[in-house]
Amino acid sequence: MIPELGHFALIVALLLALTQATLPLIGAQRGNLTLMAVARPAAQGQFVFVAIAFGCLAWSFLHNDFSVENVARNSFSQLPEIYRFTATWGSHEGSMLLWALILAFWTTAVSVFSRHLPDDMVARVIGIMGLVSTGFLAFLLTTSNPFLRLLGDAMPADGRDMNPLLQDPGMVIHPPMLYMGYVGFSVAFAFAIAALLSGRLDAAWARWSRPWTTVAWAFLSAGIALGSWWAYYELGWGGWWFWDPTENASFMPWLAGTALIHSLAVTEKRGAFKAWTVLLALTAFSLSLLGTFLVRSGVLSSVHAFATDPARGAFILGFLAVVIGGSLALFAWRAPKMLTGGRFNWFSREALLLSNNVVLLAALGTVLLGTLYPLLIDALGMGKISVGPPYFNAVFVPVIAPALFLMGIGPLARWKEASLPDMVARLKWALAISLATGLLLPLTLKGFNAWASLGFSLSVWIALTVLIGFRERLKNGGRLAALPRAFWGMQLAHFGMALGVAGITLVANYQTERDVRMNVGDHAGLAGYTFTFRGTTDHVGPNYRAARGTIEVSEGEKPGGKKLFVLHPEKRIYNASGMAMTEAAIDPNFFRDVYVALGEPLNDQATTWVVRIFHKPFINWLWIGALFLAVGGFLAASDRRYRIAVQATAPSNAAAQGA
C-alpha cells in the first residue's frame, strides 16, 4: 500500500510540475496576475508530493519491504537502520528521486524568499524550474520508477544488500550535499532564462541571483570534498582524487560555478559582462545535467553506474539536448539586445576578474576534453581509449596556476582603473616572501622540485594577500566584526584555497608508501615510524565478517622506539553479496595521516598478509580548505545587502549605466 501511495504521489507531483511550468510562464508573458499567482502554490504543492513519495520509499526501505524491487536489490534485513535509510538514495531510482526532491526544495525556497521580487520575475523563475522538474519527474516515472513491485514468487526472502562501499557515514551526507550544489545551479539557470525572457538584465537581476548561486556553489564545494574524503579512506588506495569521469562530472560544474560567482560580482557592482554572466549560468547548469547524464546513463564504469539501461541514457541525453539547445537559442536571440554597461581599463578589478574567468574556463575545457573524448571515440566505433591522471595532472595544474596568482591581486585592485605602480608597492613584500618560500622550502624538505615550489609560492601568496586585504580595510580604524559578511566570506574562501593548495602540494610531492609482506611480529619502517604487525582476529559485524588486524606504530624507523598508537585495519566479507572490502585504518592529525590497509592473506592460517602503509603529510589541510570554501560561501550569501528590499532598477545600476 505504502509504495503505491508513493507512486501516486509522484504522479500528482508531475501534474503539479506541469501546471507550475505552464500557467505562470503564460501569465508572465501576458501580464496576467492570476496566472502568475499559480507559481508559488504549485511549486510548494509539488514539493509536498515529491516529499511524500520520498518518504514512502524511505518507509519501504526502513521496513524491509522486499516486495519492492528497488528495496530487494539495494537493501538487506541485517543492514543497520541508518544505512537502510540512506539506501533510499543508494540506487539509481532513489538517487533520481532525491534529485527531484532537492529541485522541488530549491523551488520552494525561491517561492518563500522572493517576497521583494517583481511578480513576473518570480513567475518566470518558478516556471522555468517547473520545466526542469517536469523533465525529471517524467524521467522517473517512465524509465526509473522506484516503486515497482515483485509480486508472488518473484518476491525474494531477503534483499541483495547495498553495495558495501556505500555503507559508510561519508556516503550518508555526500549525495544530498552534492545534489544541493548540482541542483542549486538550476536557480541561477532559471534566473538567467527569466531575465532573457523579460529582457531585464540589470544589476538587480545579478543581485537576486548572487546569493542563490553562492549557496549552491558552497554546497557543491562541500559535496565534492566529502566525495573525495570518502574515496580516500574507503577505497583503501590512499588516493583522494583520481580524475575519474564521475569526479570530473562534479568538478566541471564547480569550475563553471566558480567563474559564475565572480562574474556575477562584476555584473552586480558594475553592470558589465551581462551576456557573459548569463552564458556562464546556462553553462553551469548544463554541466550539472551533463554530469547527471554521464553518471546515471551507465556510460561510465564506476560505483555510480548502477545499471545500464539504454532508455535512461537516451532520455537524459534528449533532455540535455532540449535544455542546452533551447537555452542557447534563447540566448542567441536575446543577447544582442542587452546593453553593455560599465567601461573599464585593461588593468582594473573587472579585467582581472575577466582573466580569472578565462583561466577557469580554459581549465574546464581541459577537463571536458579528457572526460568526453574517450566516450566520443567509443561512440564513433573508433576503438576504446582512456585518458588517465597523467594527462589531467600535466595540463590542469599549469592551466589553473594563473588563476591562483590572480586571486591575490583581484580583491585588492580598484574597479574601473587600477594603478600598476600602486599595486606593485602594496604587494611587493607579499610577492617577495612567497617567491622566497617557494624556492627555499623544498630545499629544506627533499631537495628542489619545481611543482612543489609553484605550489608553496601560490599558497603563501594567497594567504598573504588575504592578510593585506584585512589590514587595508582596517587601516583607517574600524573593527573586524564590523566588516561586511560578503568581505569575510570572500576572504575565508580565498584563505581556504591557500590551505588546500598547501595540502595538495605537500601530499602530492612528499607522501611515502610501502607495500610489505608481513608475518606476525614483523616490523616495517616508513617516514619516521615503525609498524609492527600483531596478527589478525576474527570480528563479526552486523552484516559482515571481518579479519581485524592489529598494527602497532612506534617512533623511529628502527624497532624499539616509544609506542605511539595502534591501528586496526579490516578485511571484510559482506554476508549477502559475499563481496570483499578493505577498511583502512587511519591515525589523523593536523600535520599528517598515517594510513594502513590490509591487502590479502598469503597463507591459509592468515598469519601472513600484504600490508599497505602510507604516510600522508598535511592531507587534512585539503578538507579543512574545502570547509573554509563552504563556510565562506554561506557567509557571503548571508550578507545584509541581499536581504534589503531592492527596487527593480537599483540606483547602483543607473550609476553604472551612466558611467
Add this chain to the structure above:
Amino acid sequence: MKSRHKKILVILLGLAGLGIAAALILNAFQSNLVFFFSPTQVAKGEAPTDRAFRIGGLVEVGSLKREANGLTSHFVVTDTAKSMPVVYTGILPDLFKEGKGVVAEGKLGKDGLFTATQVLAKHDENYMPPEAAHALEQAAKAQTTLVK
C-alpha cells in the same frame, strides 16, 4: 604608450598565452592517451611494444600464482579465444578473482609477457568492466563467424 597600443599588447599577450596553453594541452593529450587491446588483438601483433596500453578479459581459472615475496602475482587474461600472461607487483583489488572480469594497464614485453602497472578496481562484484565485456564480445563474434 597610448592606451590603444596597451590594449593591442594585452590582446597579443592573451593570444600568445592561449596558444601556449593549447599546444601544451594537445601535446599532453597525445602522449597520455591509453589505448585498449583485447588478447586476440595482442596475439595478432596489433598492440604496440613501446607504449603502455590496456588489456581486458577474464582471469583464467587456476592461473593465479604468487611469487615467494607475496607481492608479485602472475595470472592469465583471456577473451576465451586467446590468452596472455600478465605479471603485476602490488596489492590486487578486492574484487580481483579468477573467472571474473579484469582490466589491466601496462606494457607488453618482447617475450609476450604483459607487465601491469595497474590492475583496475571494480566497485561491484556483478559488474563487468565495459572494456572486458567488449573483448569477450569480439572474441565470441569471431568464433561464430569461423563456425559458419
